[in-house]
Each structure stands twice: as C-alpha cells, then as structure tokens.
Amino acid sequence: MRSLVAVLFSFISLALLAPWSWAGDVIVGFAPGKAPGAERLANVEVKGLVAEFLDPGDTGLGKSLAFLLWREILTAISDQAGAGVILAHSPDQRRLTDMLQSDYHRAAVEIARSQKARLVLWGAVNQAQDKIYVQNFLTLLPELIQDDLRLTLKIMERPEKGFSVEITRTRYNFAVVETSRPQLFERAIIARGATPVRERPHGESREVKRTAAGEALQSVDMEGAWFKVRLKDGRIAWIENSQVEVPPRFVYAERSKVSLRNTPETPAVSGKVNLRGTYRVLDSRYIAGKGSWYRLDLPGGPGWIEAYLVEPQFSLPAVQFTAGLFRYQCRKFEEAQKAFAAYLRQAADSNERVNLAAAYQMYGASSIMLKRPEPEDFSRGLAAMGKASVLTPFDPAVYNLRALTRMAATQKTTDALLDLEKALELDRLNSQSQSLLAAFSALADPSNREFAFTREWIRMMPQDLGKISALQAQYRAPSQPR
Amino acid sequence: MVGKVTAGVSGAPVRDVRVDVFILNASKLNAALTDVQGQYEAKMEVTKPLDKPVSVELRFFKEGFEPYPHVSIQSCDFRSSACQISLIQLTPSGGSAALTEDERAKLEAVKSTEGSSLFMLPYQVVLPAASASPINMKALTDSLQIAIITQIQSLEGDRELSRFEPLEPVSLMAVPPGIDVDGANVEKIKIMGHHLNALAVISGNGELIRKSNASETIDMRSRFLIMPTKDTVVRQLVVEDREVPATLFNSLKLAENLSPQWGHHTLLALCQRELEKAKTKQVKDRDALWRVRAYVNAQLHRASGDEKLKVGDLQRLLQQIDKELLP
Numbered sequence: 001m002r003s004l005v006a007v008l009f010s011f012i013s014l015a016l017l018a019p020w021s022w023a024g025d026v027i028v029g030f031a032p033g034k035a036p037g038a039e040r041l042a043n044v045e046v047k048g049l050v051a052e053f054l055d056p057g058d059t060g061l062g063k064s065l066a067f068l069l070w071r072e073i074l075t076a077i078s079d080q081a082g083a084g085v086i087l088a089h090s091p092d093q094r095r096l097t098d099m100l101q102s103d104y105h106r107a108a109v110e111i112a113r114s115q116k117a118r119l120v121l122w123g124a125v126n127q128a129q130d131k132i133y134v135q136n137f138l139t140l141l142p143e144l145i146q147d148d149l150r151l152t153l154k155i156m157e158r159p160e161k162g163f164s165v166e167i168t169r170t171r172y173n174f175a176v177v178e179t180s181r182p183q184l185f186e187r188a189i190i191a192r193g194a195t196p197v198r199e200r201p202h203g204e205s206r207e208v209k210r211t212a213a214g215e216a217l218q219s220v221d222m223e224g225a226w227f228k229v230r231l232k233d234g235r236i237a238w239i240e241n242s243q244v245e246v247p248p249r250f251v252y253a254e255r256s257k258v259s260l261r262n263t264p265e266t267p268a269v270s271g272k273v274n275l276r277g278t279y280r281v282l283d284s285r286y287i288a289g290k291g292s293w294y295r296l297d298l299p300g301g302p303g304w305i306e307a308y309l310v311e312p313q314f315s316l317p318a319v320q321f322t323a324g325l326f327r328y329q330c331r332k333f334e335e336a337q338k339a340f341a342a343y344l345r346q347a348a349d350s351n352e353r354v355n356l357a358a359a360y361q362m363y364g365a366s367s368i369m370l371k372r373p374e375p376e377d378f379s380r381g382l383a384a385m386g387k388a389s390v391l392t393p394f395d396p397a398v399y400n401l402r403a404l405t406r407m408a409a410t411q412k413t414t415d416a417l418l419d420l421e422k423a424l425e426l427d428r429l430n431s432q433s434q435s436l437l438a439a440f441s442a443l444a445d446p447s448n449r450e451f452a453f454t455r456e457w458i459r460m461m462p463q464d465l466g467k468i469s470a471l472q473a474q475y476r477a478p479s480q481p482r
Numbered sequence: 483m484v485g486k487v488t489a490g491v492s493g494a495p496v497r498d499v500r501v502d503v504f505i506l507n508a509s510k511l512n513a514a515l516t517d518v519q520g521q522y523e524a525k526m527e528v529t530k531p532l533d534k535p536v537s538v539e540l541r542f543f544k545e546g547f548e549p550y551p552h553v554s555i556q557s558c559d560f561r562s563s564a565c566q567i568s569l570i571q572l573t574p575s576g577g578s579a580a581l582t583e584d585e586r587a588k589l590e591a592v593k594s595t596e597g598s599s600l601f602m603l604p605y606q607v608v609l610p611a612a613s614a615s616p617i618n619m620k621a622l623t624d625s626l627q628i629a630i631i632t633q634i635q636s637l638e639g640d641r642e643l644s645r646f647e648p649l650e651p652v653s654l655m656a657v658p659p660g661i662d663v664d665g666a667n668v669e670k671i672k673i674m675g676h677h678l679n680a681l682a683v684i685s686g687n688g689e690l691i692r693k694s695n696a697s698e699t700i701d702m703r704s705r706f707l708i709m710p711t712k713d714t715v716v717r718q719l720v721v722e723d724r725e726v727p728a729t730l731f732n733s734l735k736l737a738e739n740l741s742p743q744w745g746h747h748t749l750l751a752l753c754q755r756e757l758e759k760a761k762t763k764q765v766k767d768r769d770a771l772w773r774v775r776a777y778v779n780a781q782l783h784r785a786s787g788d789e790k791l792k793v794g795d796l797q798r799l800l801q802q803i804d805k806e807l808l809p
Contacts, residue, residue, distance in 0.1 A: 105635070142644050171639025176738075354784050394793055395783035427779055429804070431642065 039116055044084035046148075046329045048073065048322065049117035051108040052089040053134070054124035061125045061132060063089060064222040068184060069121060071246035072314045076323035076339070078292065080330045086115055109139055118144040118329065121322055132184070134177045136318045140170040140325070148329040151365040153404050155457045161450065162439030163404060165432045167365060168397040169358045174318045175350035184315055185222045187249040188282050189229070191215045195243040201226035208237040216283040216295075217244070247284035248312035251294060252277065252345075255310075260303035264293035273298060275305075278313065311338070317346040321355075324362055328369075337366035357391035360384040361401055368408050378409035396423035396430045403436060412459045413440065417467045424475045434477050437468075444468045483555075485565035487520045487542060495520025499544040504790035505536065511794050541791055542567050543718060545668075581673055588658045589677040597755060599653045600748065601678050602626070603665055603685040607700065618732040619656060626684075626744060627654035628737035633745020634752075640780035646773040649756070652681060652748055665705060668718070675709040682708045682751045686721075690728055698728035708751040719747045746781065746792055753778055753799060761806055768807065775803045 041047055050070040055062025070087040077083045088111045104122070112120035123136035140149070153163035191211035198205040201223045209231065211217065217239065221228040226238045253275035260271045264285050282302055283295035292307035314320060324339030340363035347356065364384030367377045385402035392398060403419035410416075417440065423433040443451045443458070444465050487499045499516040503524040514524040526538075538555050555565065581589070594601075602623055631651050638648055657663075657678075663670050665685030675683045686704030702723040721743040730736045753774045760770035782796045 139639075142641055166641060168641040169639050170641050170644055171636065173636050173639075353786060390787065392783060392785070393787045394785045397783070426782075427800075429775070429807070430779075 039114075040086050041084040042116075045082045046080070046326055047084050047086065047115070047117045048326065049086045049088055049108075049112045049115055049120045051111060051120055051122040052087075053122070054104055055095065056124065057126055058095065059125070059127045060223060061127060062095070063224045065125055065134065065184070067225050067241045068222065068246065068315060069319060071241060071244075072248070072319050073121070073322055073326075075246055075248065076312065076314060076319055077326045078286075079335065080326055080332060083326050083330055086117060088115075105137070105139070109141065112139070112141055113144075116144060117141070118148075119322065119325060121318060130180055132179045132181065134179060134316060136174045136177065136316055138172040138174070138318055138322060138325075142170050145329065149325070151368060151401050151404050153408055154369075155454065157371065158453070160439075160454050162435065162442060163407065163454075165397070165400040165404060165436060167358075167361055167401070168395075168432070169354070172318070172321065172355050172358065173352070174316070174321075174355060175347065175352045177316050179315065181221055183249075185219055185227070187219050188216050188247060188284070189219045189227055189239070190245040190247065190284055191217060191239070192243055192245060195239060197229065197231070197237040197239050199237060201228070201238040203240070205238070208235065211239070211243075214285060245284065247281050247294065248314055250278045250280055250313040251296065251310035252313055252342075253279070253310040258305055258309055260298075260305060261293075262304070264290065264304045270303065271300075273300065273303065273305075275310065279310075311342045311345075313346070317343050317350075320346060321359060324359075324366070328362060328366060331369075333366045333369040333371075337363060337370075340366060353391050357388040357395070357398065360388035360391070361398065364388065364405060365401060368405050373408070378405070381405045382409055394426055396426045396433055399423035399426070400430070400432045400436055407458065411457060412461070413443070413464045414461055416440075417464055417471070421467070421471060424471060428475045429477045434475075437471055437475065440468050441472055483524045483526065483538070483540070483565065485522055485540075485567065487516050487522065487567045489547075496544060496547070499542050499547075502541045502791075502794060504539045504541075504794060511790075511797075539790060540565060540567075545718070581670070581677065582662075585661050585674075586677060588660055589674060592655060592658055593677065594653075594655075594679045594681075596650065597679045598650050598681055598752070599655050599678070600630070600751075601655055601657050601675065601680045601683050603657050603663065603671070603683065604659075605686050605688060605702070605704075606665070607688040607702075608690065621732045621736070623654050623656055625733075625736035625740065627652075629740040630654065630744050630748045632737065633742055634749055636745075637749070637777060637780040637784070640776070640783060643776045643780050646769075646776055649752060649773075649777065652752065654684075657683070668707065671707055672709070675707065680709050681755060682706055682748070691725075699725040700728050700731060701725065706747045706751075708747070708754065719743075719750075721747065746795075749777060749781055750795055750799065757799070757803055757806070766806065771803055771807050775800065775807070778803065 050066050050073065052066040053062040066087060066089055070085055073085050077085070088108075104124075108120050108122040112118075119138060119140045121136065121138050123134060125135075126133045149167045150164050151167065153160040191213065193211075193213045195211045196207040197209050197211060197217075199208055200206075217227075217229045217231075219227040220230050220236070222241075223238075225241050227241060227244065229237055229239055231237055255275045257272045258275050259269045260273055261268065262270045264287050280297040281294050282297050284307070285293050287293065290306075293304050294307050294310065295302055295304050296310075320339050320343040324336045324343060327333070327336035327339055340359050343359050344356065344363065347359070350356075361384070364381040367373065367381035367384065370377055373381075382402070382405055385398060385405050389398045389402065399419040399422045403416040403423070406419060407413060407416040420433060420436055420440065423430060424437065427433065442448045443454055444460060445451075446455075483503060485501075487496045487501075488494060489496050495516070495518070497516050497518050497520060499520070499522070501514045501516065501522045501524055503512045503514070503526070505512075505526060512524045512526060514522045516522045535557055540555070604619060605622065634649070634652070637643060657674070661674065663674065665671075665687070671683050671685065674680075684704055684706055686702055688700045688702040690698055690700050700723075702721075704721040704723070706719040706721055708719070721741050723739075723741050726736065726739050730739055756770060756774045760767040760774065778796050778799050782793065782800070785793050785796070
C-alpha cells in the first residue's frame, strides 16, 4: 500500500505571520484510496509540514505537540521570505492513532507530497508519570528539493558547473527527547490581535476577556490546539493557538555590552548588559522596519533586546535543524549557519552520530556558500567537514563535500583531489564522486573552453594532472539507472 | 600475529578456521587460515617501528563452531602477541540433523513463499526460581521484528537509495512447536531453514541478572544463521544484547533497546539473497544489483570508525556486487 493519505475534511485557515513566513493547516485523515485535497500555500516556494504526532497512550499530547512545533518552526523561520509551514492534523475529536491504518512514516511523507512540502517533521509521544518522551523524525522529499541542497563552488559569485555535490541525507532520526509539560508549555505567548480568551478549550465556550493586540499572556499548559493561560488576576482561561505568536521559552547568548531598551519602539537605550547563558523570554514583538525583539528576564530586571543578538532555544533540537534546512534552501546561508550551530550546541551530547555528521556537513556548506566568505569562514567550513569525516568516516559524501571546501579555501586542486580519491576508494561508483571526477577531468583538459574562467582562478599543479589521469584510469564507472 | 585455535571440549587443534584481523584506525583487514595444528599467522605490514600502541581486533569463524565475536589487542610489538582461542563446537556429537516426516509437514505449513522471513527458535532464558513472569516469546518476536524493520528503514534516508523502491520488509516468525532441535545443532537448523525458505534462523539464550539494588537485567546472546547462498560472505553471526532491563521484556518498548546488530545482520542476509537472485536471472538484473548496492552502501555510510567488523562484512559484500556490475 503506497498511497495512504486522503484529505477528508475541509481546510480551516490560512494565516500570515509577521514578517515573512507563511502558515497553513489542513485536517487530514489516513483512509487509503481517497483523493488528496487541494494544495495549501500553493505560492510558497519552500514549504514544510508538521504532522500530528502519534499518541498511543492517548495523552492528548500528540496534537498539542504538533501545534506547538508548528508555531515554533514558524517563529524560527519568521525572517525567511518565501518559506511556510503547514500543520497536518486529524479532526478535533479524533485521534490520529485511531485513524491510522498502517505505516505512519509513509503516511506523513504522502501528506507532504500531496501538499508539495519539501520536508516533514513527524514522530510519536509517550508519557510516563510526569516525564514526556518525544521521538522525532525529519524526512526530506528529494524530488521537491532538487538542487536546493547542494554545495556548489562559486568564483566571483558565479557557480562553477560540475563542481557541485548533493548533501545526501534525506531522513533524520533524532534522539528521543525527555521533557515535561512545564518544559513544553509554560511560556510566554503573544496575542496577535483582539482575541477572545475562553473559559473552556473550545470555540463555543464563554468568553472570559478579549486580548489587546501584542498582549503577552502566560501559558501554563496546552490541550489540543488550545493554550491554557493564567491571567493577571490569577484566573485560568484558554486561547486558541492560531491566535497567538509563540516565541521560544528561552534564548541563549554570549555577548557583551548589549543595548537594553524599556520598550522596543523607543530608540533610547536604557542600559548595557553582558549576556552569558540562557534567559527566559517574557514577551516578543515585531516592529516594522526594526525587526523582532525579545523582552528577557535578566538578573537586573526585565529589558528589551533585538532578537538577532540571541539564539532561540526551542522545545526540540530538531526545530533548529529544520530551520537550518529552510534557510539553506532560501539561500540565507548566514542564518542557516547560525541554525546548524545552534543545533550542534543543543544536540552535541546526544548519541546521534549520523545526524551530527549531517549537521556538520550543513554547517560547513553554509560557511562556504556565503556571498563573500572570509578566510575564517573557510576555516570553519574545513573544520566542520573534518568533524563530519570523524563521525562517519566511511561515507564518501563527506569527502566529496570536503574536496569542494578545500578547493574553495585554497584555490588549488591538490588537496581536493586527495579527498576525491578517498571518496572513490570508499565507493568507486558513487554518482557524486564520479561527477566531480568528470569536472576535474574537464578542468584538466585545456581544449575544454567551458572551464576557461575556472582555470584563471584555480591553480592546477603538474602532479594534479597525473593524479586526475590515474583516478580516471582506476575508477571509470558503468552508467547507473536514473 | 600468531596464535592457536583449539576445540572447546576436546582441546584438539581446529584447522581451516578463518581469522580476520582488523587494524583499527587504518581501515585494513588481513585474513589467515589455521593449519593442521590449529595455528595461524597473520602478517601485518609495518614500514617503521611503531612509536605508539596500535589496536587490532581478531575474529574467528568456522562452519559448525560458534563464531568467536572478537578479541582486542593493543600493542607496539605484535610478534610476541600470541592469541590462543578455544572455539565451541556447535553440532553435538551424535545429534541427528535429519528431520522426521512430521517435522517436515509442520515446516511446510509455515514456509515462506517470498524468502524474506526470518524464523526464530524458542529462546532459552535462565531465570532464577523466584523470578516473576517468564519471557513472552510473542512479545520478543514482535519486538525483534520492529527493531529490524526500523533499523533497515532508517537506511532509506540515504539519498542514493531514494532512486529505488524499498526492499520488502522482512517478517519474523516463530518455528512451529514440536520440532526437536537444539540451538547448537547447526546442521539441523540449516536443513530446517532450507525447508522454510528462510532468510535466516535465529536461536539464542539469555540470563537474568539481579543486581544488588534490586534492578534486573537480561543478557541475551543470539545466533543468527544466514541460510547459505552460493557466494555467502557471512553465515553465522552473533548478536549480543547486554543489560537490557528485565521490565522491558514482554513489552514492545524492548525494540528500542535492542542491538543495531539485528538490523545489520538482517540486511546482510537480505542483500546476499537479493544478490543471488539478481545474478541467477536469465538476464542479469542490473537494476536489482544497483539497489542492493545502494542498501549496502547506506549501511556503510553510517558506520563509525570503530565498527571495523561491520565495515569488513559490508565491504566484502560490495566487492561481490561490483564484480557483477563492472565490466
């Protein structure tokens, strides 16, 4: 059974989040054989999807977690034009587990495919006493990503034909995250407009109050799509998740003399502060022309700072990884570099070697793909590829990527050829290594006019010509099925 | 490196034991066979005197004997590092390998038509007399199947594999009751596996260990016998699941705590079977060979620097596939 997914119910909303990214949600079922529903966010180029998490213990967390991660990813990519995230969930009163006939992974991928989403975050959640365990996975759809996840050698910002390799992993099994309801849901949330806050978590319930636009509320828990909030007078009430912005619970920073303000709208600096560590977010705001701001709980009292100065800490490291992939595909390499660095910081102690290797590859590639990389960017790129090669030493992809990184860093072919040789030694038929070998061969052929510009910038030593001939002779490959 | 291999009970030398020597941090594999005195000599080429200790691992195996997983040695001078190994003979002397008519009929009834099933003999788990509940074989079988399928599916994240249809998921079935076979009777298990059209037959034993703080764990040691094909690279393997919390047995959560060797061994069995099928078709099935190759590579790409044994198995299988693919 390959096609598992059908959209059973109508779409319910489409919302624009400040300032750039797009959100959509779709109610889905998993009955096979039904036609897929209409595409959401059809005009958004780089689209991802969060699928409701499986919740075998019927804790209600499957829905809440998916809503929360959906909002967090939107926050994480809110500065990316042309990016959007769709949430796929079962109808309000139904459990995904009940509707799912088999093979959740393929179902999640099928939903993503039907929505033309390039990646899908999915998983399962279990609760044991007060501990919550989240299994989380990320799957990419290579047919939709096509050439947007590659490392390409550029000279004077011009991509060099042939000197380009795919970043090869398409599925990530993240380490199980142990968390708790307070760690997930006790956080500041921000009303997006004049929104009803209700007595119970459903739309027909009595309205307790109406929020002001931009009002910060204190969430204490979540049920389905509803945040449970504690109002300033101590009463408990409920607000639907699409009516609020969800900033990160905490941010991390290592910075000196950061300017503080009493409000983000005022230009006057109220003081300077050294940030060293993790700080709770009390409020957030987007100001047109001034970007996003956070109000932080600082040792000397709360203050507002510009969001780009700190690193958000999301509920799962996978959110940072997903944000990095979005940014890389949107060609925002500096921001992608930051997201992968944040992921590596959060996940460094986990035992997920293959994912860490992939994150180092992505971090290294982001460093090299910057518009005007500096020498330290090349050093960072090389160091990251080196770490990836220690983690997965038998993966030729690492050496293909490092070959291009070395070529960009040194503007020579000598060291790059050593990496290519290593990649071919590991797998003589690897399609990416073979295509690099073909590019080196063309570069070495002075009669090939296509590479005349490249030859002006990349030095090829006499011994490199011999090496290329030897590699060609040793590793000539038969054609592969496409 | 030199050493001697003897049989466990008799102490007699064992000839033709394959000794694989893996030199860690150098991606190198040497192999040797024992002679009539059970002695082996594996040469390692060293161009200059070693200034710091080098780690090597040895693995021993011979048909009909329990495979010896590995021995690690760290030294600067291996000329004096003799390694004596005692192998346990699997087929008990006098144990019959023949199947009765009744056994044959029972096996025929559950035989795998596709050849993608693993079959499992009852596990023998040693439990203290006062121990709580016995091991539930159904839960163990289900957990193993989940672990194997999950581990193999995780390979599909390799982009090269996305060009191919996934391999059919394997199933894991219990050998029907009433078959008189000891897990150590390799010859009989092979005959059974042949009748079942099995990918591999699993047997094993476990021991419950009670710690002082009242927590209980189970150490499981399983034999994974791959049904031989013409060019089988690896046949008898061992999976060790150590210190698995006893509370997880009889629960599907066990799957998350089982060794990644389960997926690895099943992949080896599957790929060897697929290779054999692709080779023996009237016109060699090159697409099938490329697919098997992509699976083997995907597993290889995930290996860490200290998984030399796993890498050795996969590289040998790759060489066989490439022999078919390359002109």
